[in-house]
Amino acid sequence: MVSTTTSRSIAGLSVLVATALIAGCSSAEDGTVDSGSSTEATTTQSKEGFPVTVTFAPEAPVTIEDQPERIVSLSPAITETLFAVGAGDHVVAVDEYSNYPEDAPLVQGLSGFTPNVESILDYDPDLVVLMSADDSILTGLDAAGVDTLVIPAAENLDETYSQIEQVGRATGFEDQATTVVDQMKTAIDAAVATVPEEVKEQGLTYFHELGSDLFTVSEQTYIGQIYDMFGLTSIADGGDAYSQLSNEAIIAANPDLIFLSDAKAENLTAEDIAARPGWDTIDAVANGRIYILDDDIASRWGPRVSQLVEEIAAQLNQLASSEAVPAAA
Template structure:
């Protein structure tokens, strides 16, 4: 079953490392007035309070999830440069800037008045602030609520508080609607699943952002039962996966033959997902980001779950 086609060659494990390392939870706004009504304003990022004296006009975003959020909340025209993996939306000004190992010199060439970084780039934030460049460090979302909160924070930081609140509300309502419709159709399900990050059989537990999305649909995660969950991203063995016999397999990486290759592994043709054609190829970008396209991820999971339940 192919729910969504891969759209980029980004390695999923690398994207998850950029997204998830070094922090949990969501920054929250502490501004007394919406940025659209004027600056200065203060917000709280992964490190603490950040005061912005004026509305930023030249934003550099080095986090794909944040880039998608900025465009979704109406701040896209202020974004002058994004990292090499921020490939959505199409109008995002992609450069060769690295979000993994940011270069202060390279960032400075874009003359930013706000830089948005992933949590693992915190040292770069300190270096940028030494040359008077304001920085927001965004932690990895742990829950869907974190996604909505980060959209609102970026709205306040960029002068789009009202638009961000509306956009976040729309994403939340759409996700809730997708989940509710699927749960009404399938009822209480005993379907199990295996989410594969790459062909090395790295997976996710229900404690991760992606794992919690599956949990919304009432699915049982086979990775939750391993002895060593490795911080939410365990490497499973082929024997364990076959023994657990998942009803659904979700592949979060690209490759035209990914589903066939998995089914061709020794003994994998006997697991329920392979027998019933319930190996789902997810868009690797959507599956590794917590931005506004989480609605697309929820829709893909809902479609797969509904099909498997009816089958």
């Protein structure tokens, strides 16, 4: 909102905020969805089953007559989803922030925040995926005969699952999408179950940093709901889903845990956080409970959400095993 990092995080996680987990419909050895590869089965699905109708907004169902062969994605979360369900071979261009998986055809300057019809049409798409769009973009793509899906940020896990399944349906990979969702649910349930109940019931509080301008999340947000699965409570209670706290307010709230989703983008370390004026008095800092999250995974609402849940679970388990669970302030 006020900074590039914050606006990207909010757009990703709920926008995100916002946000997508991923390519290839195959699973890693630990049971998580692996978005980096696709199997032969996922790329040879029949074109039978079309036309299909998908609905990402109740008032705007979209009917796709034929299986898309040239897809442009201007949404990092949905780029990951396309590759996760096996449609990656049909993706011809993605926006400048769609940096995962590595083989996604990223185009510098191709924007999902300010999409341009001419730039999109340069790639001769038969399907375009956007996070949001004004009428002029939709009108221009429609005039060119291009199917367009506007897929807003998911507000919760159920919406993520629904979006993945509908993206699979829209691209001809419905069965693979169902497999991805099943794998995600299994991985998330397993990760949450690994954390001891004594940790979940302790009433621990957290500060989730979206940017060094101290924007954070409340429990109303997508990621706030994920923290709630572990019994964690945001220090930003009530009010806006995303709020900017003062340095003094964070110190006074004295969170038990600090999670950073801006470390990569802003080159931050736990030592940088501890060096902030007055922060050495915060329990999370004094007790070494500053946790660095992957910026991209923490700001996207697609298939890699299961990896985010696993990452948080691992950090809480490390806390539980290394010391007695701290008493909440």
